Amino acid sequence: MRLPMPSLRRPRPAPTRGFSTPALLAWLAVIVAVALVPQLTRKPSLLHLWIMVFLAISQGAAWNVIGGYAGQYSVGHAAYFGMGAYTTMLLLELAQLPPWWGIGLGMLNAVLLSLVIGAITFRLRGPYFVLASIAVAEIIRLATLYWKDFTRGAEGILLSGIPPLQLSETLTVRFVGKQPFFYVALGLAVLAVSANWVVQHTKLGYYFQAIREDQDAAHSLGINLTLHKSVALAISAAFTAAAGAVFGLYVRFIDPNIVFSLPDVSVQMVLICIIGGIGTILGPVIGAVVMVLLGETLRNPKWLVQVGVLGDESPVVAFIEQRLSNAHVLVYGLLVVLVILFAPDGILGVLRGWWGRLGRRAAAAQRPETT
Amino acid sequence: MTAILQIKHVSKFFGGLAANSDVSFDVEAGSIMGLIGPNGAGKTTLFNCITGYYPPSKGEVLFKGVRMNGLQPNQVCRLGMARTWQKVRPLAKLSVVDNVMVGALARTNSLRVAREVAMEQLRVVRMDQKAGALAGGLPIGERKKLEVARVLATRPELLLLDEVMGGLNPAESEEIIQLILELKRLGLTQVVIEHDMKAIMRLSDRIVCLNSGEKLAEGTPHEVAHHKDVVAAYLGEAVDA
Amino acid sequence: MTLFLQSALSGVLVGGVYALIGIGLTMIFGVMRVINFAHGDLLMLGMYLTWLLFKSLGLDPYLSLVISAPLLFLWGAVLQKVFVNRVLGALPQNQILLTIGLGLMMSNAVMLVFTSDYQILTTSYSSSSFDLFGLSVSVPLLYSFLVTVGITLVLFWFLSRTDTGQAIRATAQDRDAAQLMGINVKRMSVLAFGLGTALAGTAGALLAPTYYIFPQVGGPFTLKAFVVVVLGGMGSIVGATMGGILIGVTESLSAVYIASGLKELVVYVLFLAILVFKPAGLLGKSRM
Numbered sequence: 091m092r093l094p095m096p097s098l099r100r101p102r103p104a105p106t107r108g109f110s111t112p113a114l115l116a117w118l119a120v121i122v123a124v125a126l127v128p129q130l131t132r133k134p135s136l137l138h139l140w141i142m143v144f145l146a147i148s149q150g151a152a153w154n155v156i157g158g159y160a161g162q163y164s165v166g167h168a169a170y171f172g173m174g175a176y177t178t179m180l181l182l183e184l185a186q187l188p189p190w191w192g193i194g195l196g197m198l199n200a201v202l203l204s205l206v207i208g209a210i211t212f213r214l215r216g217p218y219f220v221l222a223s224i225a226v227a228e229i230i231r232l233a234t235l236y237w238k239d240f241t242r243g244a245e246g247i248l249l250s251g252i253p254p255l256q257l258s259e260t261l262t263v264r265f266v267g268k269q270p271f272f273y274v275a276l277g278l279a280v281l282a283v284s285a286n287w288v289v290q291h292t293k294l295g296y297y298f299q300a301i302r303e304d305q306d307a308a309h310s311l312g313i314n315l316t317l318h319k320s321v322a323l324a325i326s327a328a329f330t331a332a333a334g335a336v337f338g339l340y341v342r343f344i345d346p347n348i349v350f351s352l353p354d355v356s357v358q359m360v361l362i363c364i365i366g367g368i369g370t371i372l373g374p375v376i377g378a379v380v381m382v383l384l385g386e387t388l389r390n391p392k393w394l395v396q397v398g399v400l401g402d403e404s405p406v407v408a409f410i411e412q413r414l415s416n417a418h419v420l421v422y423g424l425l426v427v428l429v430i431l432f433a434p435d436g437i438l439g440v441l442r443g444w445w446g447r448l449g450r451r452a453a454a455a456q457r458p459e460t461t
Numbered sequence: 462m463t464a465i466l467q468i469k470h471v472s473k474f475f476g477g478l479a480a481n482s483d484v485s486f487d488v489e490a491g492s493i494m495g496l497i498g499p500n501g502a503g504k505t506t507l508f509n510c511i512t513g514y515y516p517p518s519k520g521e522v523l524f525k526g527v528r529m530n531g532l533q534p535n536q537v538c539r540l541g542m543a544r545t546w547q548k549v550r551p552l553a554k555l556s557v558v559d560n561v562m563v564g565a566l567a568r569t570n571s572l573r574v575a576r577e578v579a580m581e582q583l584r585v586v587r588m589d590q591k592a593g594a595l596a597g598g599l600p601i602g603e604r605k606k607l608e609v610a611r612v613l614a615t616r617p618e619l620l621l622l623d624e625v626m627g628g629l630n631p632a633e634s635e636e637i638i639q640l641i642l643e644l645k646r647l648g649l650t651q652v653v654i655e656h657d658m659k660a661i662m663r664l665s666d667r668i669v670c671l672n673s674g675e676k677l678a679e680g681t682p683h684e685v686a687h688h689k690d691v692v693a694a695y696l697g698e699a700v701d702a
Numbered sequence: 703m704t705l706f707l708q709s710a711l712s713g714v715l716v717g718g719v720y721a722l723i724g725i726g727l728t729m730i731f732g733v734m735r736v737i738n739f740a741h742g743d744l745l746m747l748g749m750y751l752t753w754l755l756f757k758s759l760g761l762d763p764y765l766s767l768v769i770s771a772p773l774l775f776l777w778g779a780v781l782q783k784v785f786v787n788r789v790l791g792a793l794p795q796n797q798i799l800l801t802i803g804l805g806l807m808m809s810n811a812v813m814l815v816f817t818s819d820y821q822i823l824t825t826s827y828s829s830s831s832f833d834l835f836g837l838s839v840s841v842p843l844l845y846s847f848l849v850t851v852g853i854t855l856v857l858f859w860f861l862s863r864t865d866t867g868q869a870i871r872a873t874a875q876d877r878d879a880a881q882l883m884g885i886n887v888k889r890m891s892v893l894a895f896g897l898g899t900a901l902a903g904t905a906g907a908l909l910a911p912t913y914y915i916f917p918q919v920g921g922p923f924t925l926k927a928f929v930v931v932v933l934g935g936m937g938s939i940v941g942a943t944m945g946g947i948l949i950g951v952t953e954s955l956s957a958v959y960i961a962s963g964l965k966e967l968v969v970y971v972l973f974l975a976i977l978v979f980k981p982a983g984l985l986g987k988s989r990m
Binding site: 217422 | 737785788789792793794795796797798799800802803804805806807809810811813814918921925928929932961963964966967970971973974977978981
């Protein structure tokens with residue numbers, strides 16, 4: 091049985107690539123609306139949910155640049171995530187360097203690391219590249235575990251506190267509670283998605299996608315493969331590291347098996363993109379929302395009660411707590427299997443398909459009857 | 462009249478196999494050189510060596526007097542040499558116009574300019590109506606035309622066409638032939654690999670015939686077509702233009 | 703010197719099991735060109751199955767192979783027919799993602815049923831060892847190695863002397879040609895995946911007496927299996943056998959001479975080196 095590839099079955103007009111004002115306004119409206127959420131609710135579990143969604147969006151959007159647009163499936167992005175987390179946390183704890191500088195250094199470190207990793211692995215194709223990316227991340231994890239004197243090893247790093255940020259004479263941000271992290275994570279997510287938008291609408295995007303579609307053809311059309319793959323990976327690494335840093339500062343404790351984790355970080359990032367819709371701007375956003383909501387619900391269904399969606403004694407909550415606790419990974423696995431087999435363009439692709447069918451039915455309904 | 466492309470004693474070995482063996486010929490600027498020979502003669506291998514896909518094991522490739530050995534394919538393209546592929550390579554998930562834009566972006570950083578160039582090339586190959594279609598969904602004839610448009614968008618001075626008429630029906634082949642002649646009229650130098658002998662005879666100013674990696678014959682179409690070695694190894698009987 | 707021989711010996715014994723995992727993976731790749739990222743989780747299933755049979759029926763892990771191996775073969779055949787078959791022609795990246803998804807489903811389903819608690823399977827000989835020329839040989843490791851040798855020999859015989867075995871090899875060499883010669887390549891794929899699964903599960907059964915058993919145990923084994931396979935050359939059973947032993951010995955010697963905490967790191971660094979400098983493997987073959 092052949093794998094269905096719905097996007098190639100019949101030529102459909104490609105989506106416009108130009109700068110679309112209505113779309114931009116829609117995005118801005120959404121961002122403003124979301125930014126108002128902390129003013130409307132103080133429930134920590136809700137704010138936590140949003141923060142996790144923003145971080146997931148950042149990670150998915152970051153991976154999308156190298157995996158979705160450039161077609162290089164790295165399953166070792168935890169290397170950059172952890173690099174960002176460790177750089178920021180170590181500098182803060184050991185050298186009292188404020189995290190807004192630490193994140194910058196973390197991103198720089200990640201970019202440098204990506205250049206090294208790229209130099210080693212870009213000559214490899216397809217599955218060999220995947221395997222190499224995994225091996226590198228595992229090497230870094232094991233090295234971090236081993237060199238305790240430098241990294242505190244399995245003990246991890248526990249954050250004692252984040253210094254307040256003095257923005258002006260009167261405005262000081264104190265990193266207490268969830269609200270400040272809400273805005274930081276939101277900002278990061280907006281930047282990461284914007285980076286995707288910039289990539290898609292510039293020469294970079296064309297070149298990345300050409301590399302993805304057919305590397306040799308791209309090479310013969312004047313594209314410097316190593317340079318462009320390196321740029322894609324660097325962008326991807328930088329945002330991944332930023333997400334790692336924010337994550338570390340938010341949860342206040344990291345250790346090598348958390349932030350360099352193959353299943354929890356590297357694989358998750360890939361899944362967010364694949365399930366949502368790879369190679370698109372909206373895809374990682376959708377994937378992040380779906381996966382985080384599913385995950386948090388199955389991990390801690392009480393948030394549904396706190397929001398008022400379900401009653402305190404609801405059998406659904408009880409059922410989830412008793413039987414499906416931590417079953418979210420099972421669902422993730424199922425989703426990715428379903429996507430690969432039946433919906434290669436992810437949830438976004440499915441939604442677009444429905445939208446298209448609705449449109450055609452509406453158009454057909456409007457056509458005058460022929461006699 | 463200058464030779465824009467000089468192949469000097471090029472050999473290419475894969476392990477013990479000599480895919481190309483001491484091949485030498487020149488291509489005059491503005492002319493069309495036909496490259497013929499049975500399957501496995503080393504024609505595509507030669508293209509790959511010339512365009513930097515891999516370097517020749519021995520010998521030199523000179524383009525506009527510049528040594529091309531060891532250059533990367535992207536550098537070769539920037540210098541003005543472009544090639545199409547025997548098995549078409551569309552950028553499947555991109556649209557037709559986006560495909561050609563990728564080529565055009567070799568010469569500009571502006572998407573707007575690239576789009577204009579792309580539409581112009583699509584008009585030349587008569588595919589501008591299909592600009593928005595997905596490249597992966599096109600039939601073979603249009604894929605070939607798309608590949609030609611894409612490669613033309615890189616503004617080459619020398620174009621290497623690898624069996625561009627393979628798999629096309631007579632009407633489509635004729636379209637390509639006219640296109641090649643038109644490109645020649647505009648000053649483009651071309652090297653054409655083809656099995657369609659009638660087409661080669663019509664198009665070529667000179668022909669080189671390869672067999673088992675070696676150059677068997679070189680000359681005008683008429684000379685090569687009646688060359689006894691070429692007839693024996695490849696043609697079967699003399700072909701008249 | 704004794705230390706060197708001792709650790710080398712342990713390495714060879716463990717390496718045998720690595721070889722078994724690698725052979726299964728390389729067979730799947732050789733016949734179907736599928737990159738199976740769920741391979742370690744298949745090993746995990748073998749571990750749990752063996753543990754269940756031990757706990758409920760008191761069956762010795764090596765003897766219960768008679769039950770568990772065929773069961774795992776069937777499971778592999780089901781996986782192939784329902785899922786893997788559909789991605790045979792797809793991009794390798796999609797195959798990887800599909801098998802990752804299947805692996806996640808398997809490990810998580812086991813977690814939901816059995817919880818993440820570490821299980822142990824202790825037999826009467828789990829910690830015994832005997833003396834061989836002044837070297838200490840772990841009994842369960844020796845049993846594992848012997849079983850591995852036995853299975854490998856049977857496999858060699860199967861592939862070279864039986865019709866079905868040769869048909870599998872033919873499919874691995876050239877799928878289209880095999881089909882033209884009347885071989886049912888679809889059935890060969892099912893067989894290969896079933897065999898690969900059975901081999902992985904068997905490796906799990908062999909490791910059960912000496913390893914902690916938990917749902918996530920498969921992950922590192924998947925990666926190690928790939929190291930073995932790439933080292934020996936994708937698709938080469940002989941290569942996987944030698945690769946497994948080599949990895950086992952490298953790991954063991956690294957633990958002793960470099961640091962116990964770095965033994966896996968050394969293996970992965972070796973892996974990177976092979977990928978970069980000799981991706982066709984040390985043997986440079988890609989045939990079964």
